Amino acid sequence: MDLVILGGRLVAPADAAEPVDVVIEGGRIAAVVPAGEAPAARRTLDASDAWVMPGFVDIQVHFRTPGATDSEDMASGAAGAAMGGVTACVIMPNTNPPIDTPDMVNEVLALADGVPCDIRTSAAITVGRAAERLADLAALYDEGVRVFTDDGDCVADDALMEAALAATVRLPGAVISQHAEDPAMVAGGVINAGAVAERLGLRGRPAEAEVSVVHRDIELARRTGGRYHVLHLSVAAAMDLVARAKRDGVAVTAEVTPQHLVLTEDDVERLGTTGKMNPPLRLADDVTALRQGIVDGSLDAVATDHAPHHPSLKERPLVDAPPGMIGVETMASVVWSELVASGQMTPARFVEVVSTAPARIAGIIDHGQPIAAGSPANVSVFDPAESWTVRAADLQSLSLNSPWTGRTLTGRVRHTVLAGRPVVANNDLCA
Numbered sequence: 001m002d003l004v005i006l007g008g009r010l011v012a013p014a015d016a017a018e019p020v021d022v023v024i025e026g027g028r029i030a031a032v033v034p035a036g037e038a039p040a041a042r043r044t045l046d047a048s049d050a051w052v053m054p055g056f057v058d059i060q061v062h063f064r065t066p067g068a069t070d071s072e073d074m075a076s077g078a079a080g081a082a083m084g085g086v087t088a089c090v091i092m093p094n095t096n097p098p099i100d101t102p103d104m105v106n107e108v109l110a111l112a113d114g115v116p117c118d119i120r121t122s123a124a125i126t127v128g129r130a131a132e133r134l135a136d137l138a139a140l141y142d143e144g145v146r147v148f149t150d151d152g153d154c155v156a157d158d159a160l161m162e163a164a165l166a167a168t169v170r171l172p173g174a175v176i177s178q179h180a181e182d183p184a185m186v187a188g189g190v191i192n193a194g195a196v197a198e199r200l201g202l203r204g205r206p207a208e209a210e211v212s213v214v215h216r217d218i219e220l221a222r223r224t225g226g227r228y229h230v231l232h233l234s235v236a237a238a239m240d241l242v243a244r245a246k247r248d249g250v251a252v253t254a255e256v257t258p259q260h261l262v263l264t265e266d267d268v269e270r271l272g273t274t275g276k277m278n279p280p281l282r283l284a285d286d287v288t289a290l291r292q293g294i295v296d297g298s299l300d301a302v303a304t305d306h307a308p309h310h311p312s313l314k315e316r317p318l319v320d321a322p323p324g325m326i327g328v329e330t331m332a333s334v335v336w337s338e339l340v341a342s343g344q345m346t347p348a349r350f351v352e353v354v355s356t357a358p359a360r361i362a363g364i365i366d367h368g369q370p371i372a373a374g375s376p377a378n379v380s381v382f383d384p385a386e387s388w389t390v391r392a393a394d395l396q397s398l399s400l401n402s403p404w405t406g407r408t409l410t411g412r413v414r415h416t417v418l419a420g421r422p423v424v425a426n427n428d429l430c431a
Ligand SMILES: [Zn+2]
Pocket: 151, 152, 153, 179, 231, 232, 278, 279, 305
């Protein structure tokens, strides 16, 4: 045997309370046996007092390749992912140049060769992300793309959005992912339209800009039968629209970021430019509703919108600094600390929202599978008791814009196994 993960616990089936050994051979899980009964292996990893979970899947990251590799590159982005227990990522296409052709897909994926995370790419909905005409979605689909998005920008044009959603009907498993902010309503907006923006004399980005786009898109998804996904949903009223559409049988899903589950517009003054992102940090009532929604299934998945920016860019004034926060390395620990350790979410639901559901939404079939014989060996071993204090400089990212700096989190990834090979062992990257 290649590898045995010794003495961990599984979140499912629900009666699996006893520790197990997970036996890995040839990149797959060969067997799950009672602890102490595994055959000898070339390598072992200790999982005592830890959960053995399917590797986490982050379906919204920006690794800035090509175009801004001083902010992040494939190696640094993937290293952070691995340290965070993330075995698969979907990168966004707002690179320079943008990812909008099969050739660009192949070029970008070649740059991710050999990194310690399985990198998948989305592709732009429109040529050059210019919102003028559709990219060749069928050709991109044939190249393996399943997620289409102009992220960074919203597809505001009704006809373009309808055509994109209609196209997914003929592309099984494809999804149109929207950055849902009406560009006219957020023009010049810096942070949430609210008390903090008023106090700081800044133009705001209103919640209604998100709600109106989500409403429009759901109606288009209903009419076309296309599959629709809301990126980084931030407003309670938008979540309510998604939940209602699901009950109506519309093919809609939504993700939420860790920061929108914890932070509010009030944190912007403390965080400075690190607290600036699009869509912005909202209100305490939104946070309360979104936390309930990710537990009860109104929201489907957690994704980070990991958005590194070189420190020099975030040193600009709030008005000029680019939006975004890093988060791929801290995602699991933040969600565990805030929701599972506090008793609001079960470990089984945690696995669903950070692994199973995002893999399903993005059409990634060899991740998010149960820890069982026959599954691909993409595994995260998570210690629920380890507490650690985040320091941006200690994270793998080339950028420092973590909103969690100084925060002590409960729960940490101990090992990460990618296709049967340890990429993180005992909190350290493997060579
Ligand atoms: Zn976005």
